[in-house]
Amino acid sequence: xxxxxxxxxxxxxxxxxxxxxxxxxxxxxxxxxxxxxxxxxxxxxxxxxxxxxxxxxxxxxxxxxxxxxxxxxxxxxxxxxxxxxxxxxxxxxxxxxxxxxxxxxxxxxxxxxxxxxxxxxxxxxxxxxxxxxxxxxxxxxxxxxxxxxxxxxxxxxxxxxxxxxxxxxxxxxxxxxxxxxxxxxxxxxxxxxxxxxxxxxxxxxxxxxxxxxxxxxxxxxxxxxxxxxxxxxxxxxxxxxxxxxxxxxxxxxxxxxxxxxxxxxxxxxxxxxxxxxxxxx
Amino acid sequence: xxxxxxxxxxxxxxxxxxxxxxxxxxxxxxxxxxxxxxxxxxxxxxxxxxxxxxxxxxxxxxxxxxxxxxxxxxxxxxxxxxxxxxxxxxxxxxxxxxxxxxxxxxxxxxxxxxxxxxxxxxxxxxxxxxxxxxxxxxxxxxxxxxxxxxxxxxxxxxxxxxxxxxxxxxxxxxxxxxxxxxxxxxxxxxxxxxxxxxxxxxxxxxxxxxxxxxxxxxxxxxxxxxx
Amino acid sequence: xxxxxxxxxxxxxxxxxxxxxxxxxxxxxxxxxxxxxxxxxxxxxxxxxxxxxxxxxxxxxxxxxxxxxxxxxxxxxxxxxxxxxxxxxxxxxxxxxxxxxxxxxxxxxxxxxxxxxxxxxxxxxxxxxxxxxxxxxxxxxxxxxxxxxxxxxxxxxxxxxxxxxxxxxxxxxxxxxxxxxxxxxxxxxxxxxxxxxxxxxxxxxxxxxxxxxxxxxxxxxxxxxxxxxxxxxxxxxxxxxxxxxxxxxxxx
Numbered sequence: 001x002x003x004x005x006x007x008x009x010x011x012x013x014x015x016x017x018x019x020x021x022x023x024x025x026x027x028x029x030x031x032x033x034x035x036x037x038x039x040x041x042x043x044x045x046x047x048x049x050x051x052x053x054x055x056x057x058x059x060x061x062x063x064x065x066x067x068x069x070x071x072x073x074x075x076x077x078x079x080x081x082x083x084x085x086x087x088x089x090x091x092x093x094x095x096x097x098x099x100x101x102x103x104x105x106x107x108x109x110x111x112x113x114x115x116x117x118x119x120x121x122x123x124x125x126x127x128x129x130x131x132x133x134x135x136x137x138x139x140x141x142x143x144x145x146x147x148x149x150x151x152x153x154x155x156x157x158x159x160x161x162x163x164x165x166x167x168x169x170x171x172x173x174x175x176x177x178x179x180x181x182x183x184x185x186x187x188x189x190x191x192x193x194x195x196x197x198x199x200x201x202x203x204x205x206x207x208x209x210x211x212x213x214x215x216x217x218x219x220x221x222x223x224x225x226x227x228x229x230x231x232x233x234x235x236x237x238x239x240x241x242x243x244x245x246x247x248x249x250x251x252x253x254x255x256x257x258x259x260x261x262x263x264x265x266x267x268x269x270x271x272x273x274x275x276x277x278x279x280x281x
Numbered sequence: 282x283x284x285x286x287x288x289x290x291x292x293x294x295x296x297x298x299x300x301x302x303x304x305x306x307x308x309x310x311x312x313x314x315x316x317x318x319x320x321x322x323x324x325x326x327x328x329x330x331x332x333x334x335x336x337x338x339x340x341x342x343x344x345x346x347x348x349x350x351x352x353x354x355x356x357x358x359x360x361x362x363x364x365x366x367x368x369x370x371x372x373x374x375x376x377x378x379x380x381x382x383x384x385x386x387x388x389x390x391x392x393x394x395x396x397x398x399x400x401x402x403x404x405x406x407x408x409x410x411x412x413x414x415x416x417x418x419x420x421x422x423x424x425x426x427x428x429x430x431x432x433x434x435x436x437x438x439x440x441x442x443x444x445x446x447x448x449x450x451x452x453x454x455x456x457x458x459x460x461x462x463x464x465x466x467x468x469x470x471x472x473x474x475x476x477x478x479x480x481x482x483x484x485x486x487x488x489x490x491x492x493x494x495x496x497x498x499x500x501x502x503x504x505x506x507x508x
Numbered sequence: 509x510x511x512x513x514x515x516x517x518x519x520x521x522x523x524x525x526x527x528x529x530x531x532x533x534x535x536x537x538x539x540x541x542x543x544x545x546x547x548x549x550x551x552x553x554x555x556x557x558x559x560x561x562x563x564x565x566x567x568x569x570x571x572x573x574x575x576x577x578x579x580x581x582x583x584x585x586x587x588x589x590x591x592x593x594x595x596x597x598x599x600x601x602x603x604x605x606x607x608x609x610x611x612x613x614x615x616x617x618x619x620x621x622x623x624x625x626x627x628x629x630x631x632x633x634x635x636x637x638x639x640x641x642x643x644x645x646x647x648x649x650x651x652x653x654x655x656x657x658x659x660x661x662x663x664x665x666x667x668x669x670x671x672x673x674x675x676x677x678x679x680x681x682x683x684x685x686x687x688x689x690x691x692x693x694x695x696x697x698x699x700x701x702x703x704x705x706x707x708x709x710x711x712x713x714x715x716x717x718x719x720x721x722x723x724x725x726x727x728x729x730x731x732x733x734x735x736x737x738x739x740x741x742x743x744x745x746x747x748x749x750x751x752x753x754x755x756x757x758x759x760x
Contacts, residue, residue, distance in 0.1 A: 055611055171604075185619065350719070
């Protein structure tokens with residue numbers, strides 16, 4: 001028996017080594033991308049970069065203030081629509097898992113999650129941009145909201161499903177009516193999980209370019225007019241990177257860096273929130 | 282105190298009450314015998330019913346505690362001992378009643394002389410003391426006192442052994458004393474059994490306090506211990 | 509009888525077509541501790557949950573017959589009102605994790621939006637925690653979350669929460685199954701104290717517990733109420749052969 005054990009130990013160690021190697025390998029692309037963007041972009045970022053609009057062609061300087069404001073406004077508007085709808089839908093799915101409605105709407109949510117973002121953009125173009133007669137931030141927000149919905153719905157549903165039934169039972173047995181049980185017990189207890197779903201969905205859409213191409217387009221000026229075209233971070237990166245001017249290439253690197261920092265921060269916040277939530281329960 | 286502790290304390294109190302009653306029965310029967318007081322003797326006979334109802338109640342209480350609490354260790358040993366002590370006390374009560382019955386049935390007074398020659402009074406006093414000491418040993422969980430009972434029972438056994446001879450002599454001396462002599466002999470036999478019952482009680486006390494079993498051994502001086 | 513607090517008349521429970529509780533008739537008096545015991549799946553928990561109308565919250569669950577609380581049929585009353593009137597303590601301690609100990613005790617009021625003055629709330633919290641034998645242990649940490657409490661303490665917190673609603677009747681669904689022996693005996697000691705002011709119905713699968721704590725015991729088997737008698741009688745000389753088989757462990 002002894003020699004066979006020896007070989008099996010060796011095989012086990014080799015296998016372990018292979019797994020660890022590949023796990024390590026995965027982190028390499030992420031680290032390379034991060035480091036490269038940081039290197040290229042960090043020099044661009046200064047106060048003027050963040051507060052000025054792009055300079056006219058040929059001039060040095062300028063910044064991405066319009067894109068920052070635009071992204072902010074559109075993400076806000078998208079959230080205002082997607083968050084309540086998403087949470088309520090998630091509550092329905094978690095409370096009534098057996099019904100036909102739950103099954104089919106769940107199916108739709110999953111399919112929606114897989115729809116390519118450019119397709120969403122085209123659809124919104126036909127639904128909103130054409131009837132309204134032009135590109136607008138409203139259209140952009142609608143496209144972004146459609147993309148946020150599946151993430152919020154599914155994470156709300158999963159969070160609430162993980163809450164023990166005993167919590168609901170305890171509240172019901174105290175003579176608390178159903179709607180209050182949801183609002184005052186279930187949602188507060190699952191709050192961190194729901195919030196993490198929201199931050200995750202924001203992290204997802206903040207970098208989406210394709211849907212905005214057909215809906216909000218871009219705007220070199222700082223504007224708050226939501227019925228007109230508005231710029232956004234990913235759009236700025238796209239247009240500056242593909243432009244012939246070196247100055248604008250630099251701006252693109254700076255914008256990429258800013259965008260990356262946002263997404264990284266949001267993901268880390270999400271991770272921290274989920275950890276805190278696990279401890280709470 | 283847990284409910285089980287409460288029940289066991291209540292049971293101890295019941296047993297003590299029964300003990301006190303049986304002691305008083307034995308003492309009254311002795312007084313009735315010495316004073317040849319038939320009325321006092323009839324009191325003893327009437328009170329015997331109370332002794333019996335004590336026995337029934339204590340048996341039922343033990344059964345309930347077993348059923349409801351599933352006691353273990355010292356509680357279990359205590360209940361097993363309590364059941365047996367209950368029986369011993371009831372039998373002692375029976376003995377006191379039958380002595381009282383002799384007093385009621387006997388047509389003649391018991392001659393003081395015979396009582397003296399056969400050491401009946403001395404024997405009775407010792408029997409009463411032994412019973413009282415078993416109660417003290419039970420209340421205080423005093424196994425040293427319990428062990429001392431065994432030797433003192435030997436005194437009762439000795440008097441019992443020499444009884445036939447002293448009775449025979451008394452009858453030879455005066456044939457007219459035959460009826461009461463026979464009663465006296467019966468009372469001596471009964472008192473010896475009181476000693477035995479008390480010895481059993483002492484064994485049970487030692488069992489429940491120390492988990493040592495001392496039954497079925499000579500003189501109780503040596504004990505086979507099973508901890 | 510004047511003294512009856514709960515009375516079931518021909519009460520039946522179903523899960524869909526499954527007849528789980530069959531024709532139960534039982535009368536429970538005030539300030540009694542009743543144990544309900546029986547093997548798994550015998551309907552004892554379903555029956556208990558029928559009393560405070562928690563049973564019907566399960567999809568497909570229905571019932572027939574009457575359950576009278578102080579003479580009124582609970583199935584004719586508003587279900588939410590019934591649940592507020594009857595306290596319930598569950599198998600796994602379930603204090604609300606997002607509320608402090610203080611808030612947990614008055615949760616029944618807080619969650620229903622019932623406004624109380626601070627003095628009233630303080631009084632209720634102190635009285636309920638004292639009745640649940642928990643006041644001394646937590647009075648200095650009332651505003652912390654209850655997560656640091658041990659299992660037995662959490663369960664006593666749940667008992668305090670039920671008591672705070674001032675019910676007459678408290679239902680316990682296997683309240684010590686998830687607790688260690690020491691916590692179990694602290695909760696059992698509590699039953700003896702609560703008896704003075706409340707009526708308790710305790711479902712338990714531990715028959716020694718039923719023997720230790722209750723005045724009368726109900727034995728359920730396969731949905732039927734087989735025997736309901738003084739606990740002393742049931743454990744020394746049960747009248748039904750099935751009860752005897754269960755108690756002596758002769759069930760297969």
